[in-house]
Every structure is written in structure tokens, then in C-alpha cells.
Amino acid sequence: MWKLTSRFRPHINSNSWLIRHFSSGDATGLYGFDHLKTAKGFQRFVADAIERSGELVSYISGMPSSPDIIKAMDEISDTVGVCCVVDSAELCRQTHPDREFVEAAHKAAIDMNDYLHQLNTNQTLYAAVRKAEQDSNLLTEEASRTAHHLRMDFERGGIHLSPEKLDKVNNLTTNIFQLCSEFSGNIADDPGHVDIFPVSRVPRHLHHLLTPVYGGSPRGYKGSAHASKHRGFRIPTDQRTLSSILQWTSDEEVRKMVYVEGNSVPHANHGVLEKLIASRHELALMMGCNSYADFMVEPNLAKSPKVVTSFLQELSRTVKPKADQEFIAIRDFKREKCGDKSAELEPWDETYYTSMMKSSVNDVDTSVVASYFPLPQCIEGLKVLVESLFGATFHTVPLAPGESWHPDVIKMSLHHPDEGDLGYLYLDLYSRKGKYPGCASFAIKGGRKISDTEYQLPVLALVCNFSRASDSSVVKLNHSEVEVLFHEFGHALHSLLSRTDYQHFSGTRVALDLAEMPSNLFEYYAWDYRLLKRFARHHSTGETIPEKLVKSLQGARNMFAATEMQRQVFYALIDQMLFGEQPETPRDVSKLVAELKREHTSWNHVEGTHWHIRFSHLLNYGAGYYSYIYAKCFASTIWQSVCEEDPLSLSTGTLLREKFFKHGGAKDPAELLKDLAGKEIISVHGEGIVPATTCLLNELKL
Ligand SMILES: [Zn+2]
Numbered sequence: 001m002w003k004l005t006s007r008f009r010p011h012i013n014s015n016s017w018l019i020r021h022f023s024s025g026d027a028t029g030l031y032g033f034d035h036l037k038t039a040k041g042f043q044r045f046v047a048d049a050i051e052r053s054g055e056l057v058s059y060i061s062g063m064p065s066s067p068d069i070i071k072a073m074d075e076i077s078d079t080v081g082v083c084c085v086v087d088s089a090e091l092c093r094q095t096h097p098d099r100e101f102v103e104a105a106h107k108a109a110i111d112m113n114d115y116l117h118q119l120n121t122n123q124t125l126y127a128a129v130r131k132a133e134q135d136s137n138l139l140t141e142e143a144s145r146t147a148h149h150l151r152m153d154f155e156r157g158g159i160h161l162s163p164e165k166l167d168k169v170n171n172l173t174t175n176i177f178q179l180c181s182e183f184s185g186n187i188a189d190d191p192g193h194v195d196i197f198p199v200s201r202v203p204r205h206l207h208h209l210l211t212p213v214y215g216g217s218p219r220g221y222k223g224s225a226h227a228s229k230h231r232g233f234r235i236p237t238d239q240r241t242l243s244s245i246l247q248w249t250s251d252e253e254v255r256k257m258v259y260v261e262g263n264s265v266p267h268a269n270h271g272v273l274e275k276l277i278a279s280r281h282e283l284a285l286m287m288g289c290n291s292y293a294d295f296m297v298e299p300n301l302a303k304s305p306k307v308v309t310s311f312l313q314e315l316s317r318t319v320k321p322k323a324d325q326e327f328i329a330i331r332d333f334k335r336e337k338c339g340d341k342s343a344e345l346e347p348w349d350e351t352y353y354t355s356m357m358k359s360s361v362n363d364v365d366t367s368v369v370a371s372y373f374p375l376p377q378c379i380e381g382l383k384v385l386v387e388s389l390f391g392a393t394f395h396t397v398p399l400a401p402g403e404s405w406h407p408d409v410i411k412m413s414l415h416h417p418d419e420g421d422l423g424y425l426y427l428d429l430y431s432r433k434g435k436y437p438g439c440a441s442f443a444i445k446g447g448r449k450i451s452d453t454e455y456q457l458p459v460l461a462l463v464c465n466f467s468r469a470s471d472s473s474v475v476k477l478n479h480s481e482v483e484v485l486f487h488e489f490g491h492a493l494h495s496l497l498s499r500t501d502y503q504h505f506s507g508t509r510v511a512l513d514l515a516e517m518p519s520n521l522f523e524y525y526a527w528d529y530r531l532l533k534r535f536a537r538h539h540s541t542g543e544t545i546p547e548k549l550v551k552s553l554q555g556a557r558n559m560f561a562a563t564e565m566q567r568q569v570f571y572a573l574i575d576q577m578l579f580g581e582q583p584e585t586p587r588d589v590s591k592l593v594a595e596l597k598r599e600h601t602s603w604n605h606v607e608g609t610h611w612h613i614r615f616s617h618l619l620n621y622g623a624g625y626y627s628y629i630y631a632k633c634f635a636s637t638i639w640q641s642v643c644e645e646d647p648l649s650l651s652t653g654t655l656l657r658e659k660f661f662k663h664g665g666a667k668d669p670a671e672l673l674k675d676l677a678g679k680e681i682i683s684v685h686g687e688g689i690v691p692a693t694t695c696l697l698n699e700l701k702l
Pocket residue numbers: 003004005487491516519
């Protein structure tokens with residue numbers, strides 16, 4: 001499984017005008033911000049941020065020395081509060097149970113958006129940054145890199161264009177932002193549903209996810225003449241329910257109906273996506289690029305969509321033979337199970353039969369595995385990890401009154417015995433109604449050097465949606481959830497351990513195709529018995545997880561590695577194609593996706609399905625989805641060359657921290673990777689950089 005984090009870079013614009021508030025330790029408002037004692041406080045929060053920012057803008061317009069320009073620019077982005085306002089507002093909007101707070105946060109985000117726009121088009125600031133960049137001999141390496149990035153950010157917002165063109169760029173940016181919200185709004189509002197009669201067609205343990213229906217029109221049920229007498233279920237086809245139904249339902253007709261419906265809605269997104277593609281393309285042209293993919297990939301390691309596409313195509317060819325074999329194995333298994341020698345394997349069969357094959361071959365009962373992963377024990381696992389790797393403790397600290405947004409939230413401090421507190425992490429891990437539905441790390445404050453003796457500590461929140469099984473009072477994670485937790489913790493550590501001078505490069509603010517590396521690296525820990533035996537204990541007996549069980553899990557882990565890789569390559573290719581160079585006449589996007597599926601996967605395309613209209617990664621990761629595959633490759637190489645031999649030692653942790661985490665985005669990403677894992681971790685292809693795939697392909701036996 002590939003874990004997808006929604007990274008809430010504000011969609012507001014491409015500039016990192018993210019300013020952070022710095023409050024004293026005794027604050028008692030939300031997230032420790034004095035202003036946020038009440039929802040109304042967001043107004044004051046915004047006003048103060050703008051006021052302080054204005055002071056810094058006038059200071060910069062006096063053209064102080066170049067180092068002072070960069071410091072003040074970073075302070076605008078940070079200390080004053082724009083970033084804090086934007087990031088806190090986003091976290092609040094996504095997780096706060098109180099409507100009033102959510103609305104105030106939403107309003108704050110809109111107000112900040114307007115102000116950010118003024119900053120991004122401020123010619124005085126742009127001139128100052130250019131001056132600083134030219135005086136790079138006066139700057140430290142990091143300051144000079146900051147100056148360069150700030151100038152690029154300004155120009156990616158169109159500041160260097162004529163007023164008419166800049167106006168057009170601004171309209172397009174706003175339009176793109178609206179289309180993105182519309183796209184995700186449609187997914188949430190129109191998840192689709194199918195009605196299934198009678199209830200016995202759905203496995204009992206999924207009944208709590210569904211709404212009973214009586215009579216009605218029992219679509220697809222062959223015995224429908226009497227169906228109205230039956231009680232049935234309305235199955236919503238949102239992603240989560242869809243996955244559960246596809247995994248557990250033996251009735252193929254039910255799986256098919258749910259698959260087809262779930263992969264056909266929301267219809268409204270066809271139009272939204274076409275408009276989004278067109279607007280992004282137009283924006284890219286105005287910026288002097290050939291395509292939106294050009295525009296997006298240019299600042300990354302890969303540098304050009306050509307490099308990305310050829311990397312993906314080569315990977316596709318490499319995994320094809322093995323993926324075809326896996327397909328045949330699954331098909332034969334289906335034929336055997338349903339006693340039909342000519343049964344065809346369809347996309348709605350995949351999860352059902354692969355899960356069954358995994359558990360039959362490896363004797364893995366997911367509920368038995370989950371009984372060793374009660375959530376509090378998993379948090380113990382994170383503690384063991386940071387203690388072993390970094391000699392640090394990760395412990396609960398009290399929340400000040402008003403600081404928390406829900407009774408489930410706890411606050412942790414990452415503390416080093418010699419260095420003191422390194423940063424803070426709120427954990428909001430349980431699912432509840434109205435909360436952001438996925439798992440993600442949210443920034444609240446970035447790390448930043450304030451003076452030679454003072455460092456602003458990073459603060460962030462890790463948000464997940466773990467829920468109790470219907471028959472249990474303890475939240476137990478299934479193994480893939482443990483993996484997600486470690487993934488998100490990897491992102492969190494990237495921020496918590498970074499010690500950049502400027503918030504501009506704090507933690508995860510790195511090239512997009514490097515950002516998922518730490519999280520993918522930390523997923524390995526969720527599979528390593530050397531760590532698991534130190535925290536995974538049975539929720540009632542306290543017994544340590546048996547090594548045999550972990551071996552079975554590991555055996556099942558990569559059973560369909562080629563199929564999974566094919567899927568990721570297919571997703572990444574869709575993303576590249578849709579936002580790549582556009583033909584004269586608009587294309588039929590659904591047709592293009594269907595062709596890519598036939599060419600790059602071993603599976604049928606089901607006519608009439610349009611999977612991509614629910615592919616929300618097209619929004620945040622437009623032309624950047626390939627980053628996940630890059631990250632998998634980097635993480636595998638680093639795991640094998642740095643961690644695998646002794647994954648829990650202080651020396652391993654020190655390497656990770658000193659050669660990677662500490663630097664955030666402040667150093668050239670290719671240099672960071674080579675310094676950590678040796679020069680073979682990457683290679684230069686044409687104008688860009690591609691990751692070595694050897695370690696990953698060996699690991700997956702491809
Ligand atoms: Zn991630």
C-alpha cells in the first residue's frame with residue numbers, strides 16, 4: 001500500500017508566504033495561540049499578522065543589508081503569523097468540532113488569501129529579494145538559497161509579467177483554486193450508492209457501515225420479484241466503504257455493482273477536471289512553460305516531465321512480466337474458488353481474492369494481528385523508536401486550558417537530554433464525525449533560528465482517523481494502519497528534527513519528489529520485528545507479538561508487488577499525461593485513461609467507469625504524483641544502505657539526523673541523498689535526476 005498524505009500547502013498561490021506566530025509558553029488559546037481563546041480571535045489573529053507584516057514590509061522597502069532583507073522576509077513568512085494563521089486555520093477547519101471555530105477559520109483563510117496576494121505582487125519586496133540574491137557573497141549558503149527560492153516563488157506567481165498578464169495569472173490561480181475545491185467537494189457530496197437486497201448478501205461485520213432500506217427498487221437483484229418484502233442495505237460507495245465491500249463480499253454481483261458505481265461518480269467532475277486541465281495549461285503557458293507538468297516538475301529533482309515519463313515507462317516495462325504472472329495466479333485462484341474453469345478475472349475481484357490469497361498462503365488473520373496493536377501501545381512504539389535512534393524521549397506534556405480542540409487530543413514533546421525540547425506534536429488520532437477523513441501531518445509552526453541563542457521550535461499536529469471495531473472498547477490498529485501511523489510520524493520527525501536557519505526550509509519544505517522519502521523510510525519500522533517485539537503486545541494478555549506472526553505478515557506484504565507497482569505507475573502516468581502538453585483539440589480524458597490502463601496494467605478497463613474523477617491527488621499533486629514512486633526508491637536504498645543492519649541504533653539515527661533530517665530543504669536535495677546513502681542512490685538522466693531502482697526492485701523481487 002502506498003500512503004498518501006494530503007499536504008496542506010495552501011492552494012492560495014505558489015508562494016510560500018506562510019507566516020507564523022510566536023507565542024509565549026503560557027498561552028491558553030487553541031494550539032497555544034493567545035488570540036485563539038475564542039473563535040472570534042481568528043479576526044484579531046489575522047489583523048495582528050497583517051499589521052506586523054506591514055511593519056516588516058516598510059522595513060524591507062528601506063533596502064537594509066541583504067542578510068537583513070532575507071531575515072525580514074523569512075520573518076514575514078513566519079514570526080508574524082501569516083503562516084500560522086493559514087496553517088492553524090487549515091488545521092482548525094479540518095478538525096475542530098465546534099462549528100463556530102470552523103467558520104471563523106474559514107473566514108481567516110479567505111482574508112489571509114487576499115493579503116497574501118498583495119504580498120506576492122509587491123514589487124518592492126521582489127526588488128529587495130533580487131538585490132539580496134545578487135549580493136549572494138554577503139550571505140550564508142542557506143540565506144543565499146533562500147534568496148534564490150524566494151525570487152523563484154515570486155516569479156512563479158507571475159510578478160515579473162506585465163500588469164495585464166499578471167492580472168490574468170491571478171484570475172487563473174483563483175479559478176484553479178475554486179475548481180480544486182469543487183472537485184473534492186463533489187467527491188464528498190456525491191459518493192454514490194447502490195441498494196442491495198436482501199441484507200444477507202453483505203457480510204455481517206460490515207452491516208454497521210450501511211443504512212437499512214426497505215422495498216424500493218432492488219437494482220440488480222435477480223430475485224427482485226419478491227425483493228420488496230426484504231430488508232436491504234444502501235451501500236454508500238465512498239472510498240472507505242467501497243474498499244471494505246470489495247475486500248469482504250463474496251457475492252460477485254454485489255462487488256461489481258459497488259465497483260462500477262464507485263468508479264463512475266461524481267459525474268460532475270468530468271467537467272470540473274476538463275476545466276482544471278485547461279486552466280492549469282493556460283497558466284503554464286503564461287509562465288513560459290510548454291505544459292503544467294513542465295511548470296510543476298521544473299523545481300523538483302526530476303526537472304522535466306520527459307525525465308519522469310521515461311522513468312515511469314521503463315518501470316512499467318520492468319514490472320510487466322511479473323504483474324502478468326500475478327494476474328494469472330489471481331485468476332486461477334478465482335477459478336478454483338468458484339469452481340468455474342473459464343471465469344474471467346475482473347477489477348472488482350482484485351481486493352477480494354488477493355486478500356484471501358494473502359491470508360490463506362500466509363495464515364494471517366487481520367483481527368489477530370490487530371489484537372497486538374492497541375493504539376496506546378503503538379504510541380509506545382514511536383517512543384521506543386526515537387529513544388533508540390536519537391536518544392530522545394517522546395512524552396506527553398500537559399495541555400494548557402483552551403489549547404486543545406477535542407478531549408481525544410494529546411500533546412507530546414520530543415525531548416533530548418542534552419539539547420532540551422526539540423519540538424511539539426499534537427496527536428489527534430481517533431475518528432469522529434465531521435473530522436478530516438484521512439491521515440496527515442499539519443504544520444502549525446516551522447522551526448527557525450531567532451538569534452544565536454534562541455530557536456523557534458517546530459509545532460505540528462498528526463491527524464488520523466482510527467476507529468474502534470464494533471465489538472471492542474479498545475482501538476486496535478490493523479497492520480496497514482500501523483504502517484500509516486509510522487508513515488505520518490516520519491513526516492512529523494522531518495519537521496521536528498530539522499534545524500534550518502529559516503522557516504522557508506523547515507522540515508518537509510523540500511522538493512516535492514523528496515518530501516515523501518522520510519515517511520516511506522519510517523514505514524519500514526512498522527515491519528521490523530526488532531522494533532515490533534518491543535511494543536506490540538496483545539491487548540488483553542500482554543503477550544508480545546509472536547515472531548511467526550510477523551513473518552507471515554511479511555510474507556503477505558509483497559505478494560502482489562508487481563500489481564501494486566503497476567497501479568502506482570499507471571496513476572503517475574495519468575497525472576503526467578493529463579497535465580502534460582495539450583493537443584490542439586481537447587482530448588477525451590476518459591478514453592486516454594482507459595488506454596493508459598490497457599497499456600500499463602494487466603487488468604481490464606471496465607467500460608463506463610471513470611476512476612480518475614475521484615483521483616483527488618490530481619489536485620494537490622498535479623503532475624507530482626510520481627513523487628511517491630521516487631520516494632519509495634529513495635527509501636528502499638536508504639533502508640538497505642543505512643538502516644537495515646542495525647535499524648535501532650544511535651549511530652543509525654545520528655546518520656539520519658545529521659545527514660538528512662537536520663537540513664530540511666536548506667541543502668541541495670541530490671547532495672543530501674548522496675551524502676546519506678552514497679552516490680549510487682541517484683543517477684542523472686538528461687536534464688534531471690532519477691532514483692536508483694535496484695534496491696526497491698530487489699526488495700520486491702521484481
Ligand atoms: Zn506522506
